[in-house]
Amino acid sequence: MSSSRSRVMTLARHEYRAAVRSRALISLVAILAIVTFVSIYIAAIAYRSALADYQAYVAAAQAGGVQLVAPSPLRLLSLLRGAIEYIEIVGAIIAITLGYLTVSRERANRTLPLLRSRPVTTGELATGSALGALGIISTLVLVTGIVALLCLGLIGNSWATPYEVFKVGLVGVASVLYMFVFYSLGALITARTRVAANGLLISLGIWLLIVLILPQIGDTLDADNQIPGGLFSALAVDKAQETQILTHFGTYEFIRTGIEELSFAKHYERFAFAMSDVQDKYQGFTLAQLAREKWHDIVWMFAYAIALGYGLWRGFRRQPALPQGEKS
Amino acid sequence: MTGAIAAQLVLSLRRQRTFLALLVTLLVMTALAGVIGWISHRTIIKVYDEAVTLLATTGTPAPPNPFDTKPTLALLSNMVIYIPLIGALMALVLGHLSMADDQSSGIGRLIFSRQVTRRSYVTGKMLGATTVLAIIMAASLLVSAVSLLIVNGALLSAPDLTRLVVFYLLSLLYLMAFALVGMVSVLLTRRRSMALLLALGVWLVLTFALPQFTSGLRPTASLNPITDPVSTSQTFFDVTAKARPISVSEQYKEASTRVLEIGTPESALATSWRVAPIGGLVLILAALTALLVRRHDYSRSSVNE
Numbered sequence: 001m002s003s004s005r006s007r008v009m010t011l012a013r014h015e016y017r018a019a020v021r022s023r024a025l026i027s028l029v030a031i032l033a034i035v036t037f038v039s040i041y042i043a044a045i046a047y048r049s050a051l052a053d054y055q056a057y058v059a060a061a062q063a064g065g066v067q068l069v070a071p072s073p074l075r076l077l078s079l080l081r082g083a084i085e086y087i088e089i090v091g092a093i094i095a096i097t098l099g100y101l102t103v104s105r106e107r108a109n110r111t112l113p114l115l116r117s118r119p120v121t122t123g124e125l126a127t128g129s130a131l132g133a134l135g136i137i138s139t140l141v142l143v144t145g146i147v148a149l150l151c152l153g154l155i156g157n158s159w160a161t162p163y164e165v166f167k168v169g170l171v172g173v174a175s176v177l178y179m180f181v182f183y184s185l186g187a188l189i190t191a192r193t194r195v196a197a198n199g200l201l202i203s204l205g206i207w208l209l210i211v212l213i214l215p216q217i218g219d220t221l222d223a224d225n226q227i228p229g230g231l232f233s234a235l236a237v238d239k240a241q242e243t244q245i246l247t248h249f250g251t252y253e254f255i256r257t258g259i260e261e262l263s264f265a266k267h268y269e270r271f272a273f274a275m276s277d278v279q280d281k282y283q284g285f286t287l288a289q290l291a292r293e294k295w296h297d298i299v300w301m302f303a304y305a306i307a308l309g310y311g312l313w314r315g316f317r318r319q320p321a322l323p324q325g326e327k328s
Numbered sequence: 329m330t331g332a333i334a335a336q337l338v339l340s341l342r343r344q345r346t347f348l349a350l351l352v353t354l355l356v357m358t359a360l361a362g363v364i365g366w367i368s369h370r371t372i373i374k375v376y377d378e379a380v381t382l383l384a385t386t387g388t389p390a391p392p393n394p395f396d397t398k399p400t401l402a403l404l405s406n407m408v409i410y411i412p413l414i415g416a417l418m419a420l421v422l423g424h425l426s427m428a429d430d431q432s433s434g435i436g437r438l439i440f441s442r443q444v445t446r447r448s449y450v451t452g453k454m455l456g457a458t459t460v461l462a463i464i465m466a467a468s469l470l471v472s473a474v475s476l477l478i479v480n481g482a483l484l485s486a487p488d489l490t491r492l493v494v495f496y497l498l499s500l501l502y503l504m505a506f507a508l509v510g511m512v513s514v515l516l517t518r519r520r521s522m523a524l525l526l527a528l529g530v531w532l533v534l535t536f537a538l539p540q541f542t543s544g545l546r547p548t549a550s551l552n553p554i555t556d557p558v559s560t561s562q563t564f565f566d567v568t569a570k571a572r573p574i575s576v577s578e579q580y581k582e583a584s585t586r587v588l589e590i591g592t593p594e595s596a597l598a599t600s601w602r603v604a605p606i607g608g609l610v611l612i613l614a615a616l617t618a619l620l621v622r623r624h625d626y627s628r629s630s631v632n633e
Contacts, residue, residue: 023522027526027529031532031537034537035540038540038541082547093528100521200524200525208413212551213413215551216409216551221371231372231375235390241379241382244382249374269548
């Protein structure tokens with residue numbers, strides 16, 4: 001191992017260990033773990049009951065000599081919807097906290113000047129911290145994924161096929177990328193503010209805008225979301241007629257979609273929901289078809305990750321070794 | 329002395345421009361709620377007209393316009409979402425700053441070197457925070473009334489105005505709970521950032537986790553004022569639904585929709601019962617804040633991070 005790589009790995013291990021020891025982070029992770037488990041538990045109980053009903057129907061149909069049995073309408077991976085939504089909301093806060101702690105810890109402990117006094121370049125420092133954060137984010141997502149799959153099998157009485165496990169893996173990769181963007185945001189803004197707590201406050205303001213406000217505006221402006229059960233169902237209009245009606249609202253839909261497009265969280269959600277069969281329209285799609293449908297969201301996610309990763313690297317380079325005008 | 333402490337808090341927030349930032353954010357949010365309500369309502373009417381034309385060509389009778397029976401105040405339905413999301417977060421920050429600044433700047437030590445009792449200090453802080461929130465709510469009420477006047481082209485009727493006032497009083501009570509959460513978290517932790525994260529954790533649990541535990545509401549379902557009914561027939565909910573009365577964000581939303589007449593009607597007494605847990609939470613948090621302030625060591629060195 002080259003000396004540079006060794007230094008980066010040492011810094012990454014330091015970041016990982018320090019994050020694991022943080023009480024703030026552990027508390028947030030505990031909240032995520034509990035709410036994720038409960039959301040899957042609730043969904044899996046309902047699924048088990050629906051699965052039993054379907055199996056009883058199949059048995060009755062076969063006993064009655066029916067040749068053509070309707071395929072199961074159940075979608076196992078859709079049970080992960082609650083878990084995905086929690087990663088979208090709580091996972092983003094955990095990532096921001098991680099980023100904030102990366103900077104504030106070194107400042108509060110006054111270890112940054114010590115680190116800078118060693119033969120460590122700014123690039124190595126930024127890469128080491130980012131790798132450490134990626135390590136902890138990956139661990140978190142991996143554990144969530146394993147618990148989710150076990151819940152589906154043990155509570156829902158239906159084990160995921162290798163293909164479904166692979167799709168959950170892709171959702172996991174997107175989740176790591178999603179959280180890394182928020183980690184970079186938290187670290188970058190904290191590095192640029194004199195009082196680190198203000199950096200956390202500003203990052204949370206941006207989180208509020210990206211994760212909650214922009215998608216909320218987009219959702220609320222959706223005509224179909226105005227009536228419980230859907231406006232078009234209330235008007236007794238079928239899918240073809242709905243499409244025909246919406247052609248008269250091209251500009252409105254363009255603006256509404258545009259607002260949603262601004263939200264990174266929405267791109268993650270669309271990709272993750274498509275991979276986990278949450279939306280009916282993607283049921284039965286192959287991976288290639290899903291990739292073709294979702295390439296736009298994939299590109300946006302990578303663009304955000306690259307832009308913020310680069311910003312983080314620049315932010316670390318400019319960060320003063322000694323805290324300025326800050327009380328400790 | 330209580331008045332002086334409250335006035336000092338308001339002045340400090342004004343000088344730091346925090347007051348202005350909170351006021352502008354909440355007013356933009358109120359105006360946004362009105363604009364979104366107006367745009368979506370106008371679009372739905374057009375969608376309905378298009379649907380009627382289309383159904384007429386196929387000979388299908390058009391169903392009645394689902395918006396014909398919408399009440400006047402329905403335009404503000406988004407406020408029911410923005411108060412627990414944005415307003416509560418702002419109130420957390422207000423509560424956090426009102427306590428944390430005294431610790432990190434050393435003002436706390438200075439104050440208690442004078443003839444100030446802990447009781448008058450904590451009462452002054454609560455009074456100051458309530459004053460700030462009350463001013464913001466009053467300004468929001470004004471913006472809401474103007475939005476309704478512009479859209480409906482008529483002044484609000486007395487019953488509607490009363491409903492609007494009651495809604496903002498209820499919102500003030502709800503926001504006070506979160507301002508107190510912000511204060512308590514500062515008094516419970518030594519580090520400023522930990523205090524902020526603790527308060528945020530409480531907000532996450534109350535806003536997203538509890539409604540899912542007690543009513544099966546998915547997290548993103550909390551972002552839309554119109555939610556599809558969720559099946560809660562499972563045994564799990566037989567147990568957890570008992571905790572629904574203490575799910576304050578749900579109770580706030582339910583009570584608000586009744587006050588604004590956008591939810592299923594119920595008696596005034598039933599709505600009052602929904603407000604009771606919020607009031608209870610405020611009282612408990614106020615008592616806890618008073619207790620923690622009494623025991624707090626303001627002479628210890630502060631940690632800003």
